[in-house]
Amino acid sequence: MKCQAVMDLIERLAPKRLAEKWDNPGLLVGSPLQEVGKVYVCLDVSLPAAEEAIAAGADMMVAHHPMIFNGLRHVRTDLYDGRLLQLLLSHNVAVYAAHTNLDIAQGGVNDVLAAAVGLERVEGFAVTDEASGACIGRMGYLPEKMPLADFARQVKSRLGAECVRVVQGNDRQVQKVALCSGAGADFIGKAAFKGADVYLTGDVKYHDAQKAVQQGINVIDAGHFATEFPVVKVLADYLRQESREMKKTLEVVTDTVSRDYFTNL
Numbered sequence: 001m002k003c004q005a006v007m008d009l010i011e012r013l014a015p016k017r018l019a020e021k022w023d024n025p026g027l028l029v030g031s032p033l034q035e036v037g038k039v040y041v042c043l044d045v046s047l048p049a050a051e052e053a054i055a056a057g058a059d060m061m062v063a064h065h066p067m068i069f070n071g072l073r074h075v076r077t078d079l080y081d082g083r084l085l086q087l088l089l090s091h092n093v094a095v096y097a098a099h100t101n102l103d104i105a106q107g108g109v110n111d112v113l114a115a116a117v118g119l120e121r122v123e124g125f126a127v128t129d130e131a132s133g134a135c136i137g138r139m140g141y142l143p144e145k146m147p148l149a150d151f152a153r154q155v156k157s158r159l160g161a162e163c164v165r166v167v168q169g170n171d172r173q174v175q176k177v178a179l180c181s182g183a184g185a186d187f188i189g190k191a192a193f194k195g196a197d198v199y200l201t202g203d204v205k206y207h208d209a210q211k212a213v214q215q216g217i218n219v220i221d222a223g224h225f226a227t228e229f230p231v232v233k234v235l236a237d238y239l240r241q242e243s244r245e246m247k248k249t250l251e252v253v254t255d256t257v258s259r260d261y262f263t264n265l
Contacts, residue, residue: 001248003060003094004032006039009242010062010235014098014105018134023100024066029085030094036060041236042255043229045095047084052257054091061088062235064109064228066097102231104128104136107238109181109231114138116158116230117177117200125178125194126187137180137187139194145173148198152220155200161226163264167209167219174198174218181227192217202227225260 007027019025039060040053045067053061067084076082088095102108114122120143124135142151148166151174156164169192177198178191184201185208191199192215199212204221212219236252243250 001036001243001250002032003027003030003034003036003096005246005248006036006060006062006239006250007032007096009239010096010098012242013235013238014102014108016101018104018128019099019101020128024069025097025099025101028066028068028095028097029088030060030092034059034092034094036094037249038251038253039236039239040253040255041232041239043225043232043258045084045088045097046258047080047087048257049255050084050087050093052255053093053253054087056253058093058253060094060096062239063095063097064099064102064231066099067095098235100136102235103181104134107234109228110136110138110179112231112234113159113179113181113200113227114140117155117179118142118158119177119179125180126190137178137184139176139178139196142175142177145175148174148218148220151177151198155220155222159222159226159230161222162260162262164223165204165221167204167212167221169212169215169217169219170197172197172218179227181231182224188212188217188219189215200227223260223262225258225262229258 036059038058040058042049045063077086119140122140125137174197178196179200183203198218200220202224236254
Protein backbone atom coordinates (compact mmCIF):
# COMPACT_ATOMS: atom_id res chain seq x y z
CA MET A 1 0.00 0.00 0.00
CA LYS A 2 1.04 3.57 -0.47
CA CYS A 3 1.58 5.63 2.66
CA GLN A 4 -1.32 7.82 1.49
CA ALA A 5 -3.66 4.81 1.53
CA VAL A 6 -2.76 4.08 5.17
CA MET A 7 -3.29 7.75 6.00
CA ASP A 8 -6.71 7.60 4.33
CA LEU A 9 -7.71 4.63 6.51
CA ILE A 10 -6.72 6.47 9.68
CA GLU A 11 -8.47 9.65 8.61
CA ARG A 12 -11.63 7.67 7.88
CA LEU A 13 -11.65 6.80 11.59
CA ALA A 14 -10.28 10.11 12.88
CA PRO A 15 -10.69 12.96 10.35
CA LYS A 16 -8.06 15.67 10.73
CA ARG A 17 -10.82 18.32 10.75
CA LEU A 18 -11.73 17.11 14.27
CA ALA A 19 -8.33 18.11 15.67
CA GLU A 20 -7.89 21.11 17.94
CA LYS A 21 -6.41 24.18 16.25
CA TRP A 22 -3.18 24.04 18.28
CA ASP A 23 -2.55 20.41 17.33
CA ASN A 24 -0.23 19.00 14.64
CA PRO A 25 -1.68 15.72 13.34
CA GLY A 26 -0.90 14.17 9.97
CA LEU A 27 2.20 13.00 8.12
CA LEU A 28 5.23 14.39 9.96
CA VAL A 29 8.05 12.42 8.34
CA GLY A 30 8.19 10.76 4.92
CA SER A 31 6.23 10.90 1.67
CA PRO A 32 2.62 9.99 0.90
CA LEU A 33 3.95 8.16 -2.17
CA GLN A 34 6.28 5.73 -0.41
CA GLU A 35 5.37 2.06 -0.29
CA VAL A 36 4.29 0.65 3.06
CA GLY A 37 4.20 -3.06 3.79
CA LYS A 38 4.39 -2.97 7.58
CA VAL A 39 3.03 -0.41 10.05
CA TYR A 40 4.13 -0.01 13.67
CA VAL A 41 1.49 1.51 15.97
CA CYS A 42 2.56 3.32 19.13
CA LEU A 43 1.65 6.05 21.58
CA ASP A 44 4.90 8.05 21.29
CA VAL A 45 7.64 8.17 18.66
CA SER A 46 10.60 7.68 20.97
CA LEU A 47 14.07 6.31 20.20
CA PRO A 48 13.24 2.89 21.73
CA ALA A 49 9.99 2.73 19.73
CA ALA A 50 11.73 3.78 16.51
CA GLU A 51 14.45 1.18 17.06
CA GLU A 52 11.83 -1.52 17.64
CA ALA A 53 9.91 -0.44 14.53
CA ILE A 54 13.07 -0.58 12.40
CA ALA A 55 14.06 -3.98 13.83
CA ALA A 56 10.59 -5.26 12.95
CA GLY A 57 10.98 -4.03 9.38
CA ALA A 58 8.28 -1.36 9.60
CA ASP A 59 8.02 1.23 6.84
CA MET A 60 5.69 3.54 8.78
CA MET A 61 5.02 4.47 12.40
CA VAL A 62 1.51 5.53 13.38
CA ALA A 63 1.50 7.36 16.71
CA HIS A 64 -1.00 9.15 18.90
CA HIS A 65 1.32 11.93 20.03
CA PRO A 66 2.92 14.09 17.32
CA MET A 67 6.73 14.00 17.44
CA ILE A 68 6.83 17.56 16.04
CA PHE A 69 4.64 20.29 17.55
CA ASN A 70 6.50 23.50 16.83
CA GLY A 71 8.82 24.69 14.07
CA LEU A 72 12.27 23.10 14.11
CA ARG A 73 15.10 25.59 14.58
CA HIS A 74 17.82 23.01 13.98
CA VAL A 75 18.32 19.26 13.48
CA ARG A 76 21.31 18.42 15.67
CA THR A 77 22.09 14.73 15.59
CA ASP A 78 23.96 14.94 18.89
CA LEU A 79 20.63 15.75 20.59
CA TYR A 80 17.65 13.46 21.13
CA ASP A 81 15.23 14.89 18.54
CA GLY A 82 17.86 15.17 15.83
CA ARG A 83 19.10 11.64 16.51
CA LEU A 84 15.52 10.37 16.26
CA LEU A 85 14.89 12.16 12.95
CA GLN A 86 18.19 10.94 11.54
CA LEU A 87 17.30 7.35 12.48
CA LEU A 88 13.86 7.53 10.88
CA LEU A 89 15.04 9.23 7.68
CA SER A 90 18.04 6.94 7.24
CA HIS A 91 15.71 3.91 7.36
CA ASN A 92 12.99 5.55 5.24
CA VAL A 93 10.37 5.21 8.00
CA ALA A 94 7.35 7.48 7.62
CA VAL A 95 5.68 8.91 10.73
CA TYR A 96 2.00 9.78 11.00
CA ALA A 97 0.21 11.14 14.09
CA ALA A 98 -3.49 11.10 14.97
CA HIS A 99 -3.78 13.16 18.14
CA THR A 100 -6.77 15.21 19.28
CA ASN A 101 -8.69 14.04 16.23
CA LEU A 102 -8.32 10.47 17.56
CA ASP A 103 -9.27 11.66 21.06
CA ILE A 104 -12.49 13.16 19.71
CA ALA A 105 -13.41 10.56 17.07
CA GLN A 106 -16.11 7.98 17.69
CA GLY A 107 -14.28 4.75 18.42
CA GLY A 108 -11.14 6.68 19.32
CA VAL A 109 -9.09 7.10 22.48
CA ASN A 110 -11.88 8.15 24.84
CA ASP A 111 -14.35 5.51 23.66
CA VAL A 112 -11.63 2.88 24.10
CA LEU A 113 -10.96 4.18 27.63
CA ALA A 114 -14.67 4.18 28.51
CA ALA A 115 -15.04 0.57 27.36
CA ALA A 116 -11.87 -0.49 29.17
CA VAL A 117 -13.08 0.76 32.57
CA GLY A 118 -16.54 -0.77 32.15
CA LEU A 119 -18.85 2.11 31.21
CA GLU A 120 -22.22 1.68 29.52
CA ARG A 121 -24.58 4.20 27.87
CA VAL A 122 -21.59 6.29 26.82
CA GLU A 123 -22.06 9.77 25.35
CA GLY A 124 -19.97 12.85 24.58
CA PHE A 125 -18.64 15.00 27.40
CA ALA A 126 -17.12 18.35 26.33
CA VAL A 127 -18.30 19.75 22.99
CA THR A 128 -15.49 20.88 20.68
CA ASP A 129 -17.63 21.77 17.67
CA GLU A 130 -21.22 22.91 18.04
CA ALA A 131 -22.10 22.36 14.37
CA SER A 132 -21.11 18.69 14.29
CA GLY A 133 -21.61 17.92 17.97
CA ALA A 134 -18.07 16.52 18.22
CA CYS A 135 -16.92 16.02 21.80
CA ILE A 136 -13.71 15.35 23.65
CA GLY A 137 -14.03 13.08 26.66
CA ARG A 138 -16.95 10.81 27.45
CA MET A 139 -19.62 10.27 30.12
CA GLY A 140 -21.21 6.95 30.96
CA TYR A 141 -22.48 4.69 33.69
CA LEU A 142 -21.25 1.65 35.55
CA PRO A 143 -23.73 -1.27 35.53
CA GLU A 144 -24.04 -0.97 39.30
CA LYS A 145 -22.97 1.52 41.94
CA MET A 146 -19.74 0.80 43.75
CA PRO A 147 -17.51 2.48 46.34
CA LEU A 148 -14.96 4.92 44.96
CA ALA A 149 -12.06 2.77 46.17
CA ASP A 150 -13.43 -0.29 44.36
CA PHE A 151 -13.81 1.63 41.12
CA ALA A 152 -10.28 3.01 41.47
CA ARG A 153 -8.97 -0.55 41.86
CA GLN A 154 -10.99 -1.61 38.81
CA VAL A 155 -9.47 1.23 36.76
CA LYS A 156 -5.97 0.32 37.89
CA SER A 157 -6.44 -3.35 37.01
CA ARG A 158 -8.13 -2.87 33.65
CA LEU A 159 -5.69 -0.22 32.43
CA GLY A 160 -2.64 -2.05 33.76
CA ALA A 161 -1.60 1.09 35.62
CA GLU A 162 1.17 0.84 38.18
CA CYS A 163 -0.87 3.06 40.47
CA VAL A 164 -3.80 5.46 40.49
CA ARG A 165 -4.25 8.58 42.61
CA VAL A 166 -7.64 9.31 44.14
CA VAL A 167 -9.15 12.62 45.23
CA GLN A 168 -12.25 12.21 47.40
CA GLY A 169 -14.56 15.15 46.85
CA ASN A 170 -17.79 13.48 48.01
CA ASP A 171 -18.91 10.35 49.82
CA ARG A 172 -21.32 9.05 47.18
CA GLN A 173 -20.98 5.65 45.61
CA VAL A 174 -19.85 5.77 42.01
CA GLN A 175 -22.04 5.13 39.00
CA LYS A 176 -22.01 8.19 36.70
CA VAL A 177 -18.48 8.63 35.37
CA ALA A 178 -16.93 11.40 33.27
CA LEU A 179 -13.53 10.88 31.69
CA CYS A 180 -10.94 12.45 29.44
CA SER A 181 -7.83 10.57 28.40
CA GLY A 182 -4.36 12.05 28.82
CA ALA A 183 -4.27 15.45 30.50
CA GLY A 184 -7.88 16.48 31.15
CA ALA A 185 -7.77 18.30 34.49
CA ASP A 186 -9.20 21.44 32.85
CA PHE A 187 -12.56 19.67 32.68
CA ILE A 188 -12.95 18.89 36.39
CA GLY A 189 -15.46 21.73 36.79
CA LYS A 190 -17.47 20.52 33.79
CA ALA A 191 -17.61 17.00 35.22
CA ALA A 192 -18.92 18.39 38.51
CA PHE A 193 -21.47 20.57 36.70
CA LYS A 194 -22.74 17.57 34.75
CA GLY A 195 -23.31 15.61 37.93
CA ALA A 196 -20.61 12.97 37.56
CA ASP A 197 -19.82 10.99 40.70
CA VAL A 198 -16.19 10.70 39.61
CA TYR A 199 -13.93 12.12 36.93
CA LEU A 200 -11.20 9.93 35.42
CA THR A 201 -8.19 11.49 33.69
CA GLY A 202 -4.41 11.91 34.02
CA ASP A 203 -1.82 14.56 34.92
CA VAL A 204 -3.81 16.04 37.82
CA LYS A 205 -1.93 18.72 39.80
CA TYR A 206 -2.31 19.73 43.44
CA HIS A 207 -4.53 22.73 42.76
CA ASP A 208 -6.66 20.66 40.38
CA ALA A 209 -7.29 18.27 43.26
CA GLN A 210 -8.09 21.20 45.53
CA LYS A 211 -10.63 22.49 42.99
CA ALA A 212 -12.23 19.04 42.79
CA VAL A 213 -12.75 18.91 46.56
CA GLN A 214 -14.17 22.43 46.54
CA GLN A 215 -16.62 21.44 43.80
CA GLY A 216 -17.56 18.18 45.45
CA ILE A 217 -16.39 15.70 42.82
CA ASN A 218 -14.22 12.62 43.14
CA VAL A 219 -11.24 12.35 40.79
CA ILE A 220 -9.15 9.37 39.74
CA ASP A 221 -5.79 10.17 38.14
CA ALA A 222 -4.68 7.02 36.32
CA GLY A 223 -1.86 8.77 34.48
CA HIS A 224 -1.41 10.04 30.95
CA PHE A 225 0.12 6.82 29.62
CA ALA A 226 -2.38 4.36 31.09
CA THR A 227 -5.44 6.31 29.96
CA GLU A 228 -4.20 6.48 26.35
CA PHE A 229 -2.10 3.39 25.64
CA PRO A 230 -5.13 1.05 25.20
CA VAL A 231 -5.92 2.76 21.89
CA VAL A 232 -2.72 1.33 20.37
CA LYS A 233 -4.14 -2.19 20.12
CA VAL A 234 -7.52 -0.94 18.93
CA LEU A 235 -5.97 1.21 16.19
CA ALA A 236 -3.76 -1.68 15.09
CA ASP A 237 -6.77 -4.01 14.90
CA TYR A 238 -8.66 -1.38 12.89
CA LEU A 239 -5.85 -1.07 10.33
CA ARG A 240 -5.63 -4.86 9.98
CA GLN A 241 -9.37 -5.20 9.43
CA GLU A 242 -9.66 -2.30 6.98
CA SER A 243 -6.69 -3.42 4.89
CA ARG A 244 -8.09 -6.98 4.73
CA GLU A 245 -11.42 -5.63 3.49
CA MET A 246 -9.53 -3.71 0.80
CA LYS A 247 -7.72 -6.97 -0.08
CA LYS A 248 -4.40 -5.23 0.55
CA THR A 249 -1.36 -6.78 2.17
CA LEU A 250 -0.50 -4.73 5.24
CA GLU A 251 1.24 -6.16 8.28
CA VAL A 252 0.56 -4.27 11.53
CA VAL A 253 2.62 -4.60 14.71
CA THR A 254 2.35 -2.76 18.02
CA ASP A 255 4.74 -1.10 20.42
CA THR A 256 6.01 -3.50 23.11
CA VAL A 257 8.83 -1.37 24.54
CA SER A 258 7.11 1.78 25.79
CA ARG A 259 6.32 2.18 29.47
CA ASP A 260 4.92 4.95 31.63
CA TYR A 261 7.71 7.42 32.36
CA PHE A 262 6.63 7.46 36.02
CA THR A 263 7.42 4.62 38.40
CA ASN A 264 6.56 4.28 42.07
CA LEU A 265 9.14 3.30 44.66
